[in-house]
């Protein structure tokens with residue numbers, strides 16, 4: 610039996626443990642918000658089942674391995690902008706934790722590079738990459754994660770939620786259901802929800818108002834390494850085709866010695882216009898912009914390239930708290946960076962955590978009454 614089917618909370622395979630559990634919670638999405646919610650629920654009486662469409666965890670905080678390199682091609686790092694992050698990260702284990710020392714500098718439309726302010730913020734990842742965040746949070750829990758499980762339909766039967774994936778397998782019933790995909794994907798799920806209730810309409814229309822920036826990440830590898838005083842360069846006037854450029858060799862365990870690997874996150878305009886360009890065409894254009902920016906023509910010829918398109922990379926706006934919580938009285942919750950309106954791992958993590966805490970409180974109250 611596969612790991613996924615062993616772990617699933619399929620309607621037909623309810624185990625005795627689940628029968629004894631006080632309540633069941635379903636979480637759609639194993640990104641930072643889903644992991645934060647699961648972490649918050651781990652001290653409660655909930656049996657938590659996570660349904661994740663991909664084969665991994667941590668969503669847009671993604672890591673890939675290729676040709677002996679490891680790189681974070683979505684979120685670059687997690688900052689300690691929230692004091693709770695500074696407290697939490699070391700408790701997940703300091704082994705293999707990477708705090709990027711080099712600073713982030715800035716550049717403008719003309720390609721002029723300027724030293725950034727040297728704020729004392731941590732920029733954390735792990736030698737194994739950003740996915741460690743969710744892996745380590747889930748490791749603290751005993752949740753069941755069902756990978757390669759894309760939820761397609763939701764229904765409400767006798768005050769409980771059940772889910773159906775694209776293979777027509779059912780999951781549940783859940784006393785509470787938490788949706789964490791980006792807003793447009795959450796809207797698609799809400800549209801596929803069989804529940805005649807005005808709260809669903811309110812939630813859907815609030816989520817539909819969230820707009821996103823599209824980013825195409827282009828990865829450029831070179832068989833040599835040049836030293837720079839910066840780890841990353843950010844385009845501050847938003848007029849350059851390159852929105853962000855960073856050096857994965859500044860992260861321990863990511864790039865073999867003597868090699869360099871750039872993460873170029875292209876501007877929303879460039880990314881939208883060239884989203885479907887073949888990777889070699891997009892890579893060649895990106896490399897020419899990087900070579901011009903760094904004033905070094907060797908960067909025009911990477912020895913290999915890779916890419917990833919993020920249609921829904923970063924939310925431009927959030928939604929108001931009242932709309933976000935309108936269906937919580939029926940056990941239907943949402944969480945993620947788009948609730949807060951800021952595409953940051955720490956924002957998603959703590960929005961998920963706070964939502965998970967509300968779920969635990971609501972279910973334990975309902976149990977007592």
Ligand SMILES: Cc1cc2nc3c(=O)[nH]c(=O)nc-3n(C[C@H](O)[C@H](O)[C@H](O)COP(=O)(O)OP(=O)(O)OC[C@H]3O[C@@H](n4cnc5c(N)ncnc54)[C@H](O)[C@@H]3O)c2cc1C
Nearest residue numbers: 638640641642662668669684685760790945946953954957
């Ligand atoms: C290119 C890029 C660079 C970034 N850089 C940074 C950075 O440097 N620092 C920073 O803090 N943040 C950064 N971010 C933002 C950060 O990655 C996000 O804010 C964070 O990942 C949001 O977490 P989330 O859990 O809300 O959503 P996600 O990470 O998107 O997780 C949602 C999960 O839901 C799953 N899912 C979706 N639909 C379904 C379905 N139907 N069924 C089952 N599962 C489903 C997805 O596969 C995914 O795993 C960056 C993002 C991008 C794209």
